[in-house]
Amino acid sequence: MTSRSRFRLLLENAPGDARAIEFEGRWTTWGELRQVASTIQQSLRTLGLNGAARIGVVLEDRPEHVAALLAIIAGDQCVVTVSPLQPAERMRGDIAGSGVSALLASPSMLEVVGTLPAAPHLLELTLDGASVARQPVGRQRGAGDAVGAPGITVEMLTSGTTGPPKRISIADQQFDAALTTSVPAPPDGALFRSGTTLVTTPLVHIGGFWGSLGPLYAGRSIVLLGKFDLDRWVDAVVRHRPRAVAMVPATLRAVLSGDVPREKLASIEVATAGTAPVPVALTEEMLDRYGVRVLPTYGATEFAGGVTAWTLGQHREWWERKKGSVGRALPGVELRVVDDHGDEIPHGEHGILEIRGRQSPSGIHAWQPTSDLASLDEDGFLWIHGRTDDAIVRGGFKVHPNDVRAVLERHPAVREASVAPLPDARLGQVPVAAVEWEPGAGPRPTAEELFVLCRQHLTPYEVPARIVVLDELPRTSSMKVSRTELLDIVRSDAIGASEHARA
Incomplete structure (x- = not known):
């Protein structure tokens, strides 16, 4: 069908x-x-x-x-x-x-x-x-x-x-493949399945689009919550008692920092998490505090949604050995990692991810390159290490934003960091960063503290040219960090600092 x-x-x-x-x-x-x-x-x-x-x-x-x-x-x-x-x-x-x-x-x-x-x-x-x-x-x-x-x-x-x-x-074939793979219709021509799905991402985003149509296709009801609000979300969880929820890193952090009582989330076994990299520490904390297994996924709009995921059984069996992976290919999806010449490389090595299958815009027979740097292991688990088009070329040296982000997030009072390329007349681009303060973890960090941390763990050309400390990072409707807004904030901060210096 x-x-x-x-x-x-x-x-x-x-x-x-x-x-x-x-x-x-x-x-x-x-x-x-x-x-x-x-x-x-x-x-x-x-x-x-x-x-x-x-x-x-x-x-x-x-x-x-x-x-x-x-x-x-x-x-x-x-x-x-x-x-x-x-x-x-x-x-x-x-x-x-x-x-x-x-x-x-x-x-x-x-x-x-x-x-x-x-x-x-x-x-x-x-x-x-x-x-x-x-x-x-x-x-x-x-x-x-x-x-x-x-x-x-x-x-x-x-x-x-x-x-x-x-x-x-x-x-049509991509759309059908995505739906039938992830949310099959009820058996024997039945119209409905039991259960209600909470939709916390805007419909205009791929997460909200599939989050709404997928359950309805499968015969389940949905709750449209729109933009994530912790109190409304918890209320919906208590009333509908879902076994599985879809979340992103920002909403996982909201639950943890909001100190939601464990008994209110007792029905939830798993939280699927996509749209942005999910730090391992975040998944571990959700498991320790709430018994919820966070299942990272990977996908893209071009592939009609998700192409890899964890199952609950896989997470129980493999997580301790495969932490940080975004799971295995979904049925009907093939993965490989290639070098710059398009030649497949050995397991564990970093290269360009390519995908083949019914969800690919190139069809089921052609390998479709992505913009993601990745590695595959011998058991078929995929790791994403950044994007090929994310590399910031600073005077001929490549800076990978994920490497810089990971260092900034080592600071105990940094909840989340994001790195973006700022055009520079002399060097072409320079990395700049903004971090979101975690108030409960210590005093608000200063930019100088974060510069010192970066100098300890990064090469000189990887150290951001500017670092801004914010109460909240700017986000898109899907709760991803908006790097276009981040750059506007950094530019504004630089102008303010310059005017203050002149004064």
């Missing part, structure tokens, strides 16, 4: 009163999702937008927006995601350049969209359905202008941690 046919089956046959999505204390039923999806498709048919039409969605964390995704996928069209988190001017430029034939958005977002040249048809999205909204001034894109995307399920934005987000096409 394909993902499109599975979602059609659910929309057509799920009991109207069956619970689907909890949001802000209210359950949205499958009957309500069906009504929204039906209205969307009626509106699109009226506009002549059938088949492979590309339909944009300004994707907010609301039940009707999940219904829009289900409707478009089940209707054999292509979802084009638009982030509601970007500034208004950037959003308008993104929509204008997207080439979508219609755009679904909430009433408030339609106000933000405003007037666009050569605008798509605008549909106002609410829990009552989707109706054609007041059209902005300018030529309307008609059915004859539709730019189709046959064989593409979704065009999705990357998280944009290192620069402007890019829109990635995920083909």
